[in-house]
Amino acid sequence: MPSRPLLCGLLLLAVAPPFVARALGSGPFAFAMFTEVERYHLELRVLEPTGWQQLRLSELAPHLSRDAARVVLPAQGYGFGREQVQLLGQALPDLARLVCQLRPTSRRVALDLFHAPVNVEELHRGGRAPALGMPHQAFTADCHAR
Numbered sequence: 001m002p003s004r005p006l007l008c009g010l011l012l013l014a015v016a017p018p019f020v021a022r023a024l025g026s027g028p029f030a031f032a033m034f035t036e037v038e039r040y041h042l043e044l045r046v047l048e049p050t051g052w053q054q055l056r057l058s059e060l061a062p063h064l065s066r067d068a069a070r071v072v073l074p075a076q077g078y079g080f081g082r083e084q085v086q087l088l089g090q091a092l093p094d095l096a097r098l099v100c101q102l103r104p105t106s107r108r109v110a111l112d113l114f115h116a117p118v119n120v121e122e123l124h125r126g127g128r129a130p131a132l133g134m135p136h137q138a139f140t141a142d143c144h145a146r
Contacts, residue, residue, distance in 0.1 A: 038082045040115040042075035046099060047108035055099065063098060075113075085115045092139035100143035107144065113137040 002010075044055045057076040064072055071084045072095070096109040115136050 037080055037118045038085050038115050039118050040075055040079050040081070040085045040088065040113065041077070042072070042088060043112045044095070044099065045110045046103055046106040048105055049107070060095070060098065060102070063102065080118070085113070089113055089137050092137065093141065096139060096141040100141065107142070109141050109143060111139045
């Protein structure tokens with residue numbers, strides 16, 4: 001049987017890295033996955049011959065893959081996730097192209113992506129998340145431009 005100091009040393013070696021990584025900042029063992037949560041919302045408008053109309057993201061649901069739907073559809077309300085914000089920001093041109101294909105009478109598409117960090121401690125105390133304010137990313141596309 002190994003000596004007691006050896007067992008304590010092995011236990012310390014197994015348990016200490018996450019605490020040391022957290023104390024020094026971030027790292028692969030810092031367990032910081034959910035410390036920086038972001039809230040996001042996407043607004044989608046189309047310019048029809050009768051003027052601008054708001055389009056519900058749920059209208060796109062039948063045309064989205066399962067993975068895309070998991071990122072796009074929560075943005076109709078308020079979705080959560082930093083990675084989702086990045087993915088959605090990169091997908092704005094693709095979403096605009098999809099809307100143009102689904103709405104052949106549309107002249108233009110405008111997408112506004114709002115996002116803001118969520119203070120988790122304040123939410124636990126019963127506070128509200130901050131308002132999202134101005135769009136952080138805006139994308140506009142002409143539907144009939146080639």
